[in-house]
Amino acid sequence: MIDLQKVLTVVLAGGEGSRLYPLTRHRAKPAVPFGGKYRIIDFTLSNAVNSGLRRAMVLTQYKSHSLEIHIRESWGFLSGALGEYVYSIPPQQRINKNWYLGTGDAIYQNLYHIKMANPTYLLVLSGDHIYKMDYRHMLNFHVQTGAEATIGVIEVDRAQASGFGVVQTDPQSGITGFVEKPKAPEVLKQLPPKVLASMGIYIFHIKSLIESLEHDASNLQSNHDFGKDIIPRMVQSSRRVFAYQFRDPGSDTAPYWRDVGTLDAYYEANMDLISVVPKLNLYDNEWPFRTASQQAPPAKFVFSQPANQRVGMALDSIVCDGCVISGGKVMSSVLSTNVRVNSYADVRESVVMSGVHIGRNCRIRRAIIDKNVYIPPNTIIGYDTKNDKKRFTVTDSGIAVIPKGQVIED
Numbered sequence: 001m002i003d004l005q006k007v008l009t010v011v012l013a014g015g016e017g018s019r020l021y022p023l024t025r026h027r028a029k030p031a032v033p034f035g036g037k038y039r040i041i042d043f044t045l046s047n048a049v050n051s052g053l054r055r056a057m058v059l060t061q062y063k064s065h066s067l068e069i070h071i072r073e074s075w076g077f078l079s080g081a082l083g084e085y086v087y088s089i090p091p092q093q094r095i096n097k098n099w100y101l102g103t104g105d106a107i108y109q110n111l112y113h114i115k116m117a118n119p120t121y122l123l124v125l126s127g128d129h130i131y132k133m134d135y136r137h138m139l140n141f142h143v144q145t146g147a148e149a150t151i152g153v154i155e156v157d158r159a160q161a162s163g164f165g166v167v168q169t170d171p172q173s174g175i176t177g178f179v180e181k182p183k184a185p186e187v188l189k190q191l192p193p194k195v196l197a198s199m200g201i202y203i204f205h206i207k208s209l210i211e212s213l214e215h216d217a218s219n220l221q222s223n224h225d226f227g228k229d230i231i232p233r234m235v236q237s238s239r240r241v242f243a244y245q246f247r248d249p250g251s252d253t254a255p256y257w258r259d260v261g262t263l264d265a266y267y268e269a270n271m272d273l274i275s276v277v278p279k280l281n282l283y284d285n286e287w288p289f290r291t292a293s294q295q296a297p298p299a300k301f302v303f304s305q306p307a308n309q310r311v312g313m314a315l316d317s318i319v320c321d322g323c324v325i326s327g328g329k330v331m332s333s334v335l336s337t338n339v340r341v342n343s344y345a346d347v348r349e350s351v352v353m354s355g356v357h358i359g360r361n362c363r364i365r366r367a368i369i370d371k372n373v374y375i376p377p378n379t380i381i382g383y384d385t386k387n388d389k390k391r392f393t394v395t396d397s398g399i400a401v402i403p404k405g406q407v408i409e410d
Helices: 043-050 067-076 105-109 111-117 135-145 158-161 187-190 206-217 224-238 263-272 387-389
Strands: 006-014 056-057 087-091 123-127 129-131 149-157 164-169 175-180 193-204 240-245 258-259 300-302 313-315 324-326 329-331 346-348 363-365 368-371 400-402
Touching: 006 043, 006 105, 006 111, 043 056, 043 067, 043 123, 056 111, 056 135, 067 087, 067 129, 087 224, 105 123, 105 193, 105 206, 105 224, 111 206, 111 368, 123 187, 135 149, 135 193, 135 368, 149 164, 149 187, 149 224, 164 313, 175 240, 193 206, 193 224, 206 224, 224 240, 258 363, 263 368, 363 368
Parallel strands: 006 056, 006 123, 056 087, 149 240, 300 324, 313 329, 329 346, 346 363, 368 400
Antiparallel strands: 123 193, 129 258, 149 193, 164 175, 164 193
8 A cells, every 4th residue: 555645646727718718717727616606626636635635735827816715724634733734826826937838838937846745646636627536546566566657537429539538458457559639630530439538647757757747847848838849758768657547446447537628528517416316426525525615595596476476496407605596486496605596597507606687587507607797677688699699608508607796787
């Protein structure tokens, strides 16, 4: 078993998240609310803490203010007296005057902080994926194989390969090839029906990592990225690089893991949570997902007048504290804190964030509504795509996205 005191966790949370725009207009991608009461980064950090890893640095960059506040308010419960911490580090410009040029460069620019922590192993995680994983299994695999680097991989269909780094392995799980997001049709045709895709989870022996990063930093042609440059070069130079296949414990089935990098993927991942038996169980007391708890009253459902259809109700939905369903109907939706749904409103298959006020007689379907939006009475969203596109962002699958604080004309 690995000594967890020798492991330092670094979470890469500086991505712009342009494909999630307008949800990322005022915040970094890992800070986007998810699942009612959480932020996306809470899932990665909860996995780390639940795995016994209580030293984590979160590298921020793009529009990081709300993310840094969230980390301070949600993850300050760890004991500094015991050497435990989760804290954010903005770009320091210790090496040069650049912002982070790539994922590898983000680690390289923070080697000062990493060396101060004196780890033997570095666990590098992405702050924008939704999943449940005990990292101890992967860490033990890393030690047992004597690897210099281990990449977490998951099985995906060949049709999805162009969105991931694709890993080729030998029978001992040693990596023999790594192609970052293959786009060429001839390359894709040569792939098997199922491919091993990188999850953006890496474990490095610290000495090997520092050597690789320093070599990469001197290469002016490099993108300074783990997937595009550093991992492929480690493989080509015959370093011991292994793949750890992420599976559900006790089975060979692919577990739940979602890259919520697009608006449609984000919407679908939220909808996953309201299933009768969701693939990702938020109610597992043995593996709690942690976040900041807002000081809000309990959710409230009022009015029961079926004769005139004034019934406050929510079915197949997640409803957080502070919500008031005042004579309206909510179906198959996720409501964050302090949402108000007024009489005769009908909300279906939607993600509604904190502070949204939905007026009387509104009809809303297949929408993502960001924080603090006031929706006037009689507004219709999600039933006329042509009209929605005049007012909002509409995704390829027809999801209307209303930005934070948008004023909708009455």
